[in-house]
Amino acid sequence: MQQLSSIKIAIVLGSDSDWPTMQPCRDLLGLFGLACDVRVMSAHRTPEAVMEFSRTAHENGYKLIIAAAGMAAALPGAIAAHTILPVIGVPIASGTFGGFDALLSIAQMPPGVPVACVAVGGAKNAAVLAAQIIGTGEPDVAHKLQEYKSSLAAEVVRRDQSLQGQIAGK
Ligand code: RP5
Numbered sequence: 346m347q348q349l350s351s352i353k354i355a356i357v358l359g360s361d362s363d364w365p366t367m368q369p370c371r372d373l374l375g376l377f378g379l380a381c382d383v384r385v386m387s388a389h390r391t392p393e394a395v396m397e398f399s400r401t402a403h404e405n406g407y408k409l410i411i412a413a414a415g416m417a418a419a420l421p422g423a424i425a426a427h428t429i430l431p432v433i434g435v436p437i438a439s440g441t442f443g444g445f446d447a448l449l450s451i452a453q454m455p456p457g458v459p460v461a462c463v464a465v466g467g468a469k470n471a472a473v474l475a476a477q478i479i480g481t482g483e484p485d486v487a488h489k490l491q492e493y494k495s496s497l498a499a500e501v502v503r504r505d506q507s508l509q510g511q512i513a514g515k
Pocket of ligand 1: 358359360361362363387413414415416437439
């Protein structure tokens with residue numbers, strides 16, 4: 346897959362334990378021709394590193410940041426506090442509350458500092474949303490998105506036909 350090398354996206358993880366959940370995000374970005382840097386930094390364990398990364402992300406050429414964290418998931422909001430780049434937050438299911446804690450931590454941002462929050466474990470939707478944002482100014486990405494949506498629709502039709510066959514005993 347040809348990468349649109351001029352476009353930089355960051356995936357920031359609160360812990361390397363979030364990577365198995367987020368790997369599909371990196372893979373789907375690749376399908377859209379978008380490469381990304383993957384970093385681990387924590388709003389609570391390495392707050393200075395988060396602040397430094399966020400403050401310099403725009404001048405360092407990033408177009409968008411995807412941030413994933415579990416538990417009291419301050420990471421996406423802490424990043425959004427220090428950058429004008431769009432931030433997409435992914436709540437990770439971790440600990441006692443199965444991700445509901447992270448969902449509220451990420452979604453309930455105060456006015457003026459938004460984080461676009463996807464579902465708990467919504468790694469793929471984070472990639473699709475990122476591509477949709479980037480695709481508004483990148484026809485190649487928009488075209489790949491159209492192909493991806495068409496493939497989703499074709500899969501539904503295939504499954505419908507398969508189910509009709511099973512029901513009819515074919
Ligand atoms: C969060 O705490 C991380 O994003 C992770 O989801 C969770 C547990 O982190 P580890 O103890 O596995 O490093 O900050």
